[in-house]
Amino acid sequence: MFKWLRGLRAAPAIPDAAWQATLTRYPFLAERPAADVQRLRALAADFLRDKEFHGAHGFAITDEVALAVAAQAVLPVLHLPGGLDWYGDFVGIVVHSSEVVARRKTMDETGVVHEYDEVVAGEAMDRGPVMLSWQDVLASSLTAAEGYNVVIHEFAHKIDMRDGAADGCPTLPPGFGGHASARDAHAAWRAVIQPAFDVFREQTIVAERFGGEPPWLDPYGADSISEFFAVACEAYFVNRTRFGEEFPPLLALFDAFFTPPTR
Incomplete structure (x- = not known):
């Protein structure tokens, strides 16, 4: 999984075949101006160099998985001053094969605690890892018309939480x-x-x-x-x-x- 990127100070270019396959699968990336696509590729390589991917419950992290996440994750910070510094509070990205059932606990206005299960496609933890469902990452290739993209959603949370308040x-x-x-x-x-x-x-x-x-x-x-x-x-x-x-x-x-x- 792009192990040749790990630990290098300067990230080499992503192989052409892998990059073109990613652009084909996620057309909203390819449709951006040529200069944006070029910068996106370089920033995705930096992202792959700096972050660590983990597959949950035996899910295999392939080059396809890692690059799909990286290319979409860096899109929101493509033109932001500081670039990947916006994602500097974490290293790990945990990928599940599909959605996850998360246990939640909330307190209402009267002080009563309620516990419930919630099905989630992703989650961004404050100063912690990002969790994603690969099934939903793949779905992002088909749901641009509905404005849906789980990777951008979770990394937007990271941008929002950078100052400590979501x-x-x-x-x-x-x-x-x-x-x-x-x-x-x-x-x-x-x-x-x-x-x-x-x-x-x-x-x-x-x-x-x-x-x-x-x-x-x-x-x-x-x-x-x-x-x-x-x-x-x-x-x-x-x-x-x-x-x-x-x-x-x-x-x-x-x-x-x-x-x-x-x-």
Whole structure:
């Protein structure tokens, strides 16, 4: 599994055949500008050099698996200052063959603890590893029209959690949006994403409870603003056109963050 990359200070280029196979399987990568695809390839090689893949319950980590994850994981940080530094809080990536049943525990407003099982396709742990279902990673090759991508979802969580809080607002660069202070920049970000989340959540509730038309994005995004951010990032990167039609203010906001102007 790309063992020839491990431990090298400078990552060699990914073999042409492996790279072309990845672009063919995930067309939303190949459809980007040529300069982006070239940078994506180099960044994916760095990712493979720095991260460690583990197969759960006997699942085999092949070159195909590792490269598929790497190529999609680096897409959100392709133009971010610092690049892979955004993923610097972890090394391990655990891949299961399919979805996983995770045990959850929550406390309600009255202090009562509730335990339940949740089926998950992926999970990003704060300052810990990322877990992915290979079945769902593969599905990302076919679900761009729905804006679905489990790899981007989980790595968007990593970007969101970089400052320690999964609140739907990543760490913003100095001067973001023309704001002098980080507090003002954060407030401006919230002023765009919060109304979008509120409308989406209302649409999801109406669809689920009263049979209304379901929103385009994965309804899982209605769980919290951090989940909404991750779900929105999926759609932004794999189906920009439809995302822009559904969320024009978010498109402008994400463009300003994920593709900052060259200084």
